[in-house]
Amino acid sequence: xxxxxxxxLATRESAGRRRSPNVRYTxxxxxxxSLAERGGAEQAGVGLLRANSDTDLVSSQGRSSxxxxxxxxTLGRGQNxxxxxxxxxxxxxxxxxxxxxxxxxxxxxICFKYYHGVSGxxxxxxxxxxxxxxxxxxxxxxxxxxxxxxxxxxxxxSDIRAVGLKKGMFFNxxxxxxMSIHPGKRSCFPTFxxxxxxxxxxxxxxxxxxxxxxxxxxxxxxxxxVLVIEVKDKFAKSRPIIKRFLGQLNIPVQMLLxxxxxx
Numbered sequence: 001x002x003x004x005x006x007x008x009l010a011t012r013e014s015a016g017r018r019r020s021p022n023v024r025y026t027x028x029x030x031x032x033x034s035l036a037e038r039g040g041a042e043q044a045g046v047g048l049l050r051a052n053s054d055t056d057l058v059s060s061q062g063r064s065s066x067x068x069x070x071x072x073x074t075l076g077r078g079q080n081x082x083x084x085x086x087x088x089x090x091x092x093x094x095x096x097x098x099x100x101x102x103x104x105x106x107x108x109x110i111c112f113k114y115y116h117g118v119s120g121x122x123x124x125x126x127x128x129x130x131x132x133x134x135x136x137x138x139x140x141x142x143x144x145x146x147x148x149x150x151x152x153x154x155x156x157x158s159d160i161r162a163v164g165l166k167k168g169m170f171f172n173x174x175x176x177x178x179m180s181i182h183p184g185k186r187s188c189f190p191t192f193x194x195x196x197x198x199x200x201x202x203x204x205x206x207x208x209x210x211x212x213x214x215x216x217x218x219x220x221x222x223x224x225x226v227l228v229i230e231v232k233d234k235f236a237k238s239r240p241i242i243k244r245f246l247g248q249l250n251i252p253v254q255m256l257l258x259x260x261x262x263x
Contacts, residue, residue, distance in 0.1 A: 064088045066097075066114045066124035074132045083112050085124060092117045102128055152194065155257060156218045160201065161211040162231055165246045173233040175210045175246055177201035179217060184224045184252060194220050203234050223254045 069082035083097065094117025102109040108131045114123040157179070165173055181197045199217040204210035219227070231246040 064114070064124040066112060066126050068112065068126045068129055070129070071127070072130045072132065074134065076134060081129070083126065085114055087114065087123055089121075089123060090116070094118060095123075108132070152220050152222060153253070153257070154218060154220050155253075155260075156216050158216045159211070159213060160215070160229075161209070162247065163209050165208040165210070165231060167208050168233075172206045172208055173246060174203050174205045175207070175231050175233055176203045177212065178230040178232060179219075180228050181219055181221050181253075182226050182228055183222075184226050192222075194222075195225070197221075221253045223257075225253045227251050227253055227256060 064085070064087045066083065066085045069080065069084075073079060073081045085097070087095075095115065096117055097112055097114050100111050100113060102111055109128045110131055111126050111128055113125040115121065116123055160177060162175065165175055167173070177200065179199045179201075181195055183191055183195055197219055199219070201212045201215055201217070204212065221227070227250075229249045229251075231248070233244045233246055235244060
């Protein structure tokens with residue numbers, strides 16, 4: 001259906017609100033989430049002014065308008081972002097409104113633009129809207145914690161042991177360790193060069209309770225990283241085994257260091 005007069009484009013988090021007879025298109029806040037997680041911003045204010053569309057698209061007498069209900073949108077607050085338009089020029093059933101990311105600064109900023117579907121002409125645009133994500137936009141103590149999690153730390157593992165490994169059908173295993181660093185699943189940071197660090201222990205023979213005495217393995221990580229330790233059995237052609245994998249431990253680096261500090 002072609003836009004007629006002043007219609008509305010709304011994001012809604014409450015289905016219980018009365019629907020307008022005008023044409024509506026619903027945007028989920030999830031569409032804004034990936035943009036909001038790229039940059040930090042301050043928490044949203046209250047009683048913000050309504051945004052107005054750019055004023056230089058057409059003449060003041062016949063100017064089309066595209067407006068936003070707020071200049072700042074905060075995710076997870078039950079807030080509605082309502083986009084309204086009043087198009088003075090010719091409209092068509094293929095007209096469309098797009099959301100665009102503005103700039104490359106630390107804030108996440110977007111705008112909406114109304115395009116004529118047939119000619120591709122830009123009819124109207126909203127001013128910049130700042131999108132905020134409280135989970136990313138830390139302040140005060142939260143900001144200090146975020147800064148701390150971005151710092152690289154170094155730790156060393158030594159005298160590692162395993163207990164009760166699975167025994168083969170005819171032989172005890174010859175276990176060794178494969179250790180590596182990976183980014184945490186909930187980490188907001190991308191993969192860095194230190195991720196994928198890998199260390200291997202020596203091989204202990206014929207035992208289900210190995211101890212790697214005197215071995216030291218040092219890693220450089222973020223506090224949000226995860227240490228993955230795999231226990232494997234050395235492959236021997238003269239002693240075929242059903243499975244080389246004997247066990248695995250995934251432990252967050254922060255938890256590992258906290259346990260060490262507490263004794």
